Amino acid sequence: MIRLDNINLTFPGFAIKNIDLTIREKDFFALIGPTGSGKSVILEIIMGLIPFSSGRLLFNGKDMGQTPVEKRHLALVYQDFALFPHLSVAHNILYGIRYHGIKKNEGHKRLDDLANTLGLKRILDRKPHNLSGGEKQRVALARALILNPAVLLLDEPLSALDPEFHGEAKNLLKQIHQDMGMTIVMVSHNFGDVMYLANRGAVIHQGRIRQTGDITTLFEKPDSLFTARFVGMKNIMPARVLQGNVRIEGSDAVIETSMVPDIDQGYMGIRPEEIILLSQKADTAENCANRFCGTITRVASQGMFVEVHVQSGSLNFEAAWPRRYLRDFQIASGRDATIAFSPQSVHIFQD
Ligand SMILES: Nc1ncnc2c1ncn2[C@@H]1O[C@H](COP(=O)(O)OP(=O)(O)OP(=O)(O)O)[C@@H](O)[C@H]1O
Secondary structure (H helix, E strand, O other): OEEEEEEEEEEOOEEEEEEEEEEOOOOEEEEEOOOOOOHHHHHHHHHOOOOOOEEEEEEOOEEOOOOOHHHOOEEEEOOOOOOOOOOOHHHHHHOOHHHHOOOHHHHHHHHHHHHHHOOOHHHOOOOHHHOOHHHHHHHHHHHHHOOOOOEEEEEOOOOOOOHHHHHHHHHHHHHHHHHOOOEEEEEOOOHHHHHHHOOEEEEEEOOEEEEEEEHHHHHHOOOEHHHHHHOOOEEEEEEEEEOOEEEEOOOOOEEEOOOOOOEEEEEEEEOHHHOEEOOOOOHHHHHOOEEEEEEEEEEEEEOOEEEEEEEEOOEEEEEEEEOHHHHHOOOOOOOEEEEEEOHHHOEEEEO
16 A cells, blocks of 8 residues: 655645545556646655655555665656667566566566567567557566566556557556556546546646545546536536525526535536437436426537537536437537436536
């Protein structure tokens, strides 16, 4: 278990403030947050590359503040993989073993095993400039894994890969996590990757932790306006809640929420994919407490889905629907639509 206990660090123009974080054994822990929020700095503090000014860093209860990098049993894989260009794949992978006191024979045995597991056998003699992005990533992972780290730290490990390799590499990380029973801490900007891979995580903003917990909780139940916006919550409106009824400022509408307790000044948010379109055939209508008739005011393609805005009285809802709805339900600006969402989809949070 890794514990960051009230860690602080100040750079000119940027500070890490009161970081309290627990990463449990076998967690796949994601650090997410806007660019420049301090995610990589936190990874480097754990690794031992940046000294912090106050607080404690504990591994299994043991203070690691003064422990040098090579004695921490960690390995860090960078976004650009940072391979040595003049060394072959095999020598890149073997590079760290002598600094970690691993005997040559043992190192070669591990190299053999990893080359098999990660499919690197036929490229062991090649130099990094001859490798594809996916191959470079596997070499960087092998170079980290050969040290048998207790924890693998990954700084945006998938962002340099094109879509063809992305899916493959994502599955490989999942496999490493499951098969090797490893604790992994990953910085990522890709919510799809985070939701697929991580079980827990933290949202970082301006050097502080804004929310930490289960990945699904972070995405579905953000506890602040900042986290809600950051994780893609939409339909955010100033609201008050009384006994499960949400009143939106400037509207007569009453929206049911399953969230308690009462809040006098807060916000409502609904993920756009939680808003459903009620076609005439839809029998789900009766089950939907929150039902609004309105006019479609905007339809915008977002790649695999369409963003659709529906104006109902003074409320404007944003929904995300599959592209085929354009054809199946003749979704278009100016047409009428009835939308609905369940009380469980109506989230309430404060600033
Ligand atoms: N060694 C350093 N000395 C001074 N400032 C630094 C140092 N390392 C990082 N910073 C600053 O700390 C801030 C946070 O950087 P960091 O790389 O942790 O952000 P990040 O959240 O990982 O961003 P991104 O998602 O863009 O990678 C930045 O303003 C950066 O310039």
